[in-house]
Amino acid sequence: MRKRVLSGMRPTGKLHLGNYVGALDNWVRMQDEYQCFFVIVDWHALTTDYADTSRVKENSLEVALDWLAAGLDPEKSVLFIQSHVPAHAELHLLLSMITPLGWLERVPTYKEQQQNIKDKDLGTYGFLGYPVLQAADILIYKADVVPVGEDQVAHIELTREIARRFNGFYARKDIGGYAGPSVTEEELQRRHYVFPEPQSLLTRAPKLPGTDGRKMSKSYGNTILLTDSEPAVRRKLKTMVTDPARVRRSDPGNPDVCPVGDLHKIFSREGTMAKVNEGCRSASIGCIECKSWAADGLVQLLSPMQERRKKFEENPRLAWDILEAGTERARKAASATMEDVRAAMGMSLAYEAPANNGK
Secondary structure (H helix, E strand, O other), rough: OOOOEEEOOOOOOOOOOHHHHHHHHHHHOOOOOOEEEEEEOOOOOHHHHHHOOHHHHHHHHHHHHHHHHHOOOOOOOEEHHHOOOOHHHHHHHHHHHHHHHHHOOOOHHHHHHHHHHOOOOOHHHHHHHHHHHHHHHHHOOOOOEEEEEEHHHHHHHHHHHHHHHHHHHHHOOOOOOOOOOOOHHHHHHHEEEEOOOEEEEEOOOOOOOEEEOOOOOOOOOOOEEEEOHHHHHHHHOOOHHHHHOOOOOOOOOOHHHHHHHHHHHHHHHHHHHHHHHHHHHHHOHHHHHHHHHHHHHHHHHHHHHHHHHHHHOOOOOHHHHHHHHHHHHHHHHHHHHHHHHHHHOOOOOOOOOOOOOOO
């Protein structure tokens, strides 16, 4: 049996190159090695953008189009929308009952985002509890591994702690039935734990700057979208910042400290990279020429994606049908897990006749 992977993205609209190199490119490669569940986490979008939900559905479709364009294959992976599988909410509720408040308050991104996002009121239960919802997303599919960047490792460790706590309270014996937290060592050996403890699969994304040199992010307005046309890509790169030490055309530069150089390292071929290194350091090429070569590499990457996307743009129902089919597969997997959860907690929906206690 292949190990199971769960990962997801918020529906923020069309994806950019940062999304691609940070996650999507890796997901495409994982499809042949793992059993993959990829989810559009629209409920997570509400933890910070709850005041206006008018574009959530439209943005979910845009994300799905970019997934399919990049090479995610519905024959190999389960592609679905979080809110279309209500069992996520049920498990989130149950896990929230056993998750200590202090665990959530110590999550690094909790205070970080409160400090960085000043234009929204993040003093909500949903924002504080979103790591529990994330844990439910992972555990309901009994995922073995979760591909994450270094900034998300703490979230996966919290998921492991929640799974461990649930298993400690509600693990089932092999014969079924409820087992409380006070059990003997012998009984522990016979336990059947509901949830595996997922492992982080650390994906080291290459440094990808935006057009202003900062991390590529929609909030900074410095992105190159996967859907940007060739003229748009070239126009954006023309304004991209370069090595600040290279003031004049005759000044030598350093591709290792230049945002355009970072793009070359990811998207350009070896021959082009060699020309960039030699030409920039000797000042035999200008920044305009260097940017043009970077644009060539990006266009070669994006053009096949955009061609694949066009089929779904012309008939969005095709993409929606893929999401609906994937959601049905996700529902079946989630339903099986929830049967285990309810049985372990002694809350099965099926009627069970009371024991006669030997009478």
